[in-house]
Amino acid sequence: MPTGGMLLVDKPAGMTSHDVVSRTRKARGTRKVGHAGTLDPMATGLLVVGVDEATRLLTFIVGADKTYTATILLGATTDTDDADGEIVERAPEHAIAGVTEAAISEGIAALTGAISQVPTTVSAIKVNGRRAYDLAREGVEVELQARNVVVSRFEVTARRRETDRIELDVVVDCSSGTYIRALARDLGAALGVGGHLSALRRTRVGPFAVTDAVQLDDLAEAELMSPADVGTIVLGAIEVSTEEALNLRQGKRLAGASARLPATPAAAIDPEGRLIGVVERRGDDVKSVMNLPTAAFV
Template sequence: MTSPHGLLLLDKPQGWSSHRVVSRVRKWLGTRKVGHAGTLDPMATGLLVVGVGPATRLLTFAVGLDKTYTATIRLGASTPTDDADSVPDRFAPAPAVDAVDAAAVDAALPRLRGDILQTPSAVSAIKVDGRRAYARVRAGEDVELEARPVTVSRFERVSDPRRESVVDAQGRTCGVVDVDVVVDCSSGTYVRALARDLGAALGVHGHLTRLRRTRVGDYAIDDALAVPDFEADVPPPVLLPPAEAAAGLLAVLTVTAEQARDLRMGRRIPAYGSAGGGAPRVAVFPGEPADLVAVVDVREGEAAPRVVFPALT
């Protein structure tokens, strides 16, 4: 029996960690070699790109792809985690919240678009001196993360603001405003930090109450499969073939059978007419099915193997 090899596009359910999804796929496919490209918090839903078998080596090239999210931001209150995974701890004065309308939101959004410096949430998976920031926060440490450059190419309101009422820890009723947004951003952007910063820009606090990832590079949520419960007895899914999966991540360099053998032996091959110095490319031998040979770097008319994949059997 051939070991599974390819990519799987999954729609992560709310309440599941990305690690739990990987565990489910291991059980589903009967293999241990499974990984994912880009963690989604348990609160979030949406597209998780999963690699199986040798195709896990492709995940490195999926992690850095641009992404699209839809989200709901609650303005007027903040939480320690900048999302709904913790209880609101600060509320804005009623007059400030009352002033938040569509025009005010639209006026604040442009300053959070483009190439910006973003300070991630302290409760994040970023490592500080070898430990995750969230672990340090939970241990009672004060964590301050440095701002980092990200690109937010789209941050738009897609609904009219909705006025809601919530009860604070003292039992008082407080007004908040919910607004739905869509975000196109670079890898490493925290949408909950955008929610926090939008609230700060409006002077009313803010946090995320809903987050859904709908796109990773050229992969879309419409092509994703539902994740079955652990108890469900369902047939194994059909994986996205390695060559097709790789072509969705990188430009393709078509090679001959002899060149494929050379690359798998670690040798360089000619790559005339291919621009070098840019992003890596995938070497593919055409056939039925196409054979993913390697990820290569092209320089000075030659392609050098960076990552090699086993031949189809």
């Protein structure tokens, strides 16, 4: 039977996503571990972790929409756009007092929907082959290009005012590649008082929720989601016969089978409930675009 599967992990604050991968490798006794979508050390919440051959499914998860809860602090700008950075500018109290609820609502509305966003400088985006955060730490001025993202929900759930700050608790539904730190930065800039992120938690990645995640201390005993279950949840499934499964693993097309696809791509599941691979429509046919290793079925 195939080995490996998927884990939903609730990452604590103060750890990198790579730290979680390292802990998982040790807990599960394998080097083949990866994750779908980096969380900053400050952030907590859902990290989707693949173990052994299930790591090959991560590419179909990393681009999924996500949900975050966050706290935006208006009134101060930091060099990282979050609370881990150094404060580089504070707004005077009279400017903060002048920020109206209507202005906040208008600023949020302008950052909702299909928007063009310049990623935060301290990010994992590569510039000439190097991570932007590495260049920033070396004092190299990094100029990142704006990218199109979709913020389908940007909702304020609580507001707190003090003389030197305004804090907003928010919920954000967004497309992959959206930087919540940049939303905080841009909202603060639009209001003329600066802003940064003081708390961040990822609660959803595609169909997976943090309420189903395990804690770090439970990594060794946690039950893995099978590759077949993950593929079915993420992509939808096409059931194939034993002969069709063999043909797919050999690179052959399933002639005239495209009408059976629930979507494209889709997960191909054999009669024993195992994930053969991921398939796509090719005209009227179905062709494999990713197969699990044959050894996994021996």
